[in-house]
Amino acid sequence: MKRAVVVLLILLISAANIFAETGSIRGTVLNSVTNLPLTAVNVLIGNSSIGTSTDERGEFTILKINPGEVTLVASYVGFKKTKIAITVEQNKTTAVKILLEPYVISVGETIVTGSKYEKQIKDIAMPLEVIKSNEIKAKPPVTISDALQNLSGVSLIRDGIWGTTVSIRGLSKQNIVTLIDGNRIETGTNIAAGLSMIDAMDVERIEVIKGASSSLYGSGALGGVVNIISKDGKFNDELYFGGSIISGYSSVNNGGRGRLSINAGSANWFAKISGTKRSADNTQTPEGTLENSQFRDNNISAAVGAIPFSNHELKLTYQRFYAEDVGIPGGAPFPKTAKASYPEEKREMFNIAYRIKNLLPSMTNLSLKYFNQKIERRVKIIPNPKVELRPNADHNTNGVQLQTDWLIGESNYLVAGIDAWQRELDSRRTREIKPANQIIGERPVPISDYRSIGFFVQDDLKLIKNVFKITIGGRVDQIKVTNKDAFNPEYIISNGVRNDLPPNRTELWKAGEADDISASANIGLLFSAAENIDLTFNAAQSFRSPNLEERYQYIELGAATYLGDPNLEPEKGTFFDIGVRVREDNFTIRGNVFLNFLNDLVIDQFKSENLFVKENVGKARLYGFDLNSEVNFYKNSVIYASLAYVRGEDTEKKIDLPEMPPLNGLIAIRTPITQYFNADLSANFSAKQNKIAEGEQATAGYVNFNFYLNTTSLNFAGVGNRLMIGVENIFDKAYRNHLSTNRGIIKVEPGRNFIFQWQMDF
Known part of the structure; x- marks a missing residue:
């Protein structure tokens, strides 16, 4: 029953x-x-x-x-x-x-790959900034460095209008790893131009990691990482074809630029090709013409992708950047009377990548990548009418990377892999003495190569869902450096007759090799204190093995002589960062304080009026803060601001480190004007800098105003049109960038600049 x-x-x-x-x-x-x-x-x-x-x-x-x-x-x-x-x-x-309703402020939802796999910024504990393609186009820069200079904690270093690089929280050049689509740009030089050989209009986004990242990217990432992601094609369910044309003009240097991009694809393939060409005359400043600041360059890039099987993806990319007749009006190595230029600069990169998704139930990604990047640098220096120097260098880098991504349960994402790269350097210089009808061949750096092999692992753990996340990473690198014998002079040509065994020939460097094995680690904590408030903590151990130029260079450029040291020790760093993030629909604020301890920091140590020698600074300390905020105060109108400060000290000698940016920041308003126009008015400011190293000059503070007006997409006959007009340095104010001033003879920044850009999308 x-x-x-x-x-x-x-x-x-x-x-x-x-x-x-x-x-x-x-x-x-x-x-x-x-x-x-x-x-x-x-x-x-x-x-x-x-x-x-x-x-x-x-x-x-x-x-x-x-x-x-x-x-x-x-x-x-x-x-x-x-x-x-x-x-x-x-x-x-x-x-x-x-x-x-679209956000008009950034709330951390941008997808980035700085942590080795795709994540939203708000889910990453490390301090990271990103600038996207639409932001770059809204304020057209000359170089990548110009585009980055308004990010908090990032400062512009200028040796010219074309030759620029950046400082991240007081560290620059060899203490920052620069990547283009994940591939290293290796070209050591005393002249700032590492970021100049990349077309800013071909960039999808730029990610900047502010802090030690050696456990992810290996040697060199003591100060941070600049990861440049190029524009790519896309897969689409339906066949598509499109493209764009961009044309622009800058009044400050009579500069013109043009770009054409074409792309097509469907569900299983895509193809994209683009080309850019630019030219500019000497730049005008409030104090007159900045002589020898002209440039001409062009860029071609292409990408093709295919899905040969389900969950399989193949991608090939090619880039070729070429510059000529590039003036170098600044640069600390050059005497004030010298005329220096790049007659030719060339970067060529080929990359092939293969990716398999969900190969195993727990393996979400398996990727294998190979790249080759060649950089040719040709320099011409005329210290006086009787002498002409021509330093030249060829940098050839090959690299490979294997990465696996694992999803272990619902709360554990593990990335592990191995990467290896080798840079080969062939550096030479000719010295022409015109009265004697003589050409002297020299080797400022011996033929040498630098090889790095590293194994890395990064684990993201969600200990309490949506409340507490921890990231733990580690890496071990083996670095080997080899060099051949180097003699100076290498040869002498007198009255057209070459002598390969000239008198007074000396051996600068003996053939040799050096090995470094280094380990690095990091930990990151992300704690959601409330629904819209996150607290972060990061700590990392990092390293950098001195590069080839630092070990072997013998550079004599008239105004100064720069010597290397084969016995330099690897730089080591211990980094700490604490941050807070507040995200509301109409308000965001991000603030970080940091402390960076460095041992054996390699610098150009001032020895005498014209002699600098590479040395390890015993102990150094850098500390400071950076702050960002956005306020959507009325409809789509936004006030945004940033502030950054860093102090660098040699703690053994009790002196200030060189090339430290002063307190700086910006405050700006971005607002629509009718439904067709968006305006942006900004005030960039810098405090005076009197915490300077020996041989540097103090600089005064300044405020500089800029204005940009962009249209929304205006459609005519199915073709989208966008216009941009702007005025930079509105009041034609004469001011000095501290880092530019102390890198050479540039005493004043560009003057008032009227800019115009038109983009047509089809």
């Missing part, structure tokens, strides 16, 4: 479920500004996992919903989360239209 009752109850419950009356919701999700449909928007019921995502028309349908009041939650990257209360009725479909 009891068994019959149980069976009857089961049948009744089943029947109730079968004949239960439910309803459904069907709707569309649109951008509230453009009124266009949004694809792949997540639409869920309340806090449950019941829901779906929108299709290419922005439409969605959710079936079998119990009748009654429900709350729909729509979320999409770059848009404010929206909740809508809806009444679901039995056997009826409720129609709804959801308007998502």
Whole structure:
């Protein structure tokens, strides 16, 4: 009897479920500004996992919903989360239209790869800044460094208008790893131009890690990483073809630029090719013409991708950047009377990558990559009418990387891999003495190579879901450096006759090799103190093995002589960073304080009026802070600001380190003017810098104003058009960039600059 009752109850419950009356919701999700449909928007019921995502028309349908009041939650990257209360009725479909409002401030949803795999910035504990393609185009820069200079903690170093690089929290040049699509740019030089051989208009985004990152990227990342991601093609369900044309002009140097990009693809392939050409005359400053600051360059880049099998992806990329007649008006190595230039500069890179997704249940990614990058640098120096110097160098770098990504359970993401790269350097110099009709061949750096092999592992753990995350990483590197014998002079040509065994020939460097084995580690903590407040902590041990130029250089350029030291010790660093992040729909603030202890820091030690020798500074300390904030104070109007400070000290000699940027920052307002125009007015400021090293000059503080006006996309006959006009240094103010001043003879920055740019998308 009891068994019959149980069976009857089961049948009744089943029947109730079968004949239960439910309803459904069907709707569309649109951008509230453009009124266009949004694809792949997540639409869920309340806090449950019941829901779906929108299709290419922005439409969605959710079936079998119990009748009654429900709350729909729509979320999409770059848009404010929206909740809508809806009444679901039995056997009826409720129609709804959801308007998502785009964020006008950054809330940390940008996807980046600085941690070796794709994550949103807000999920990364390390201090990281990013600038995207649309931001670069809105304020067209001359070089990558110009585009980065407004990021907090990042400062511009200038040896010319074309020749620039950056300082990150007081460290620069060889203490920063520069990557283009994950591939190292290796070209040691005393002249700032490491970031000049990249087309800023071909960049999708730039990620800047502010702090030690050797456990991820190996030797050199004591100060941080600049990771430049090039524009790429894309796979698409339907066949597509498109492109863009960009043309621009700058009044300050009569500079013109043009760019053409074409792309096509479908579900299983894509192809993209682009080319840029630029030219500029001497730059005008408030104090007159900056002589020898002209440049001409061009860039070609191409990418093709294919999906040969399900979950398999193949990609090949090629870039060739070429510059000629580039003036170098600054540069500490050159005498004030010298005329220096790059007659030719060339960077050529080839990259092939193969990726397999979900090869194993727990292996989400397996990727293998090879790259080759060649950099040719040709320099011409005329210290006086009787002498001409021509330093030349060829840098050839080959690299390979194997990486695996593992998802272990729901809360453990592990990345492990191995990378290896080798840089080969062939450096030479000719010295022409015109009165004697004589050419002397020299080797400022011996033929040498630098090889690095490293194994890395990075583990992301979610200890408490959505509350506490920990990142632990480690790396071991083996570095080998070899060099051949180097003699000076290598040869002498007198009256057209060459002598390969000239008198007074001396051996500068004997053939030899050196090995370094270094270990590095990092830990990062991300704690969600409240729904919109995160606290971060980072600590890292880092290292840098001295490069070839630092070990072997013998550079004599008239104004100064620079000597290397084969016995330099690897630099070692211990880095700490504490941060807070507050994210509201209309307000964000990010602040960090940092402390960086460095041992055996390699610097050009001032010995006499014209002699600098590479030396390890016993102990150094850098500390400071950087701060960012955005406030959406009215509709789509935003005030944004940043502030940064760093102090560098040689703690053994009790003196200041060289090339430390002063307190600096900006405050700006960005606002729409009608539905077609967006305006941006900024004030960049810098305090005076009197914490200087021996041989440096103190610089005064300044405020500089800039204005930019960009249109939204204006469609004519199916073709999108965007215009940009701007004025930089509005009041034509004469001011000095501390780092530029102390790198050479540039005493004043560019004057008032009217800029114009037109972009057509088809």
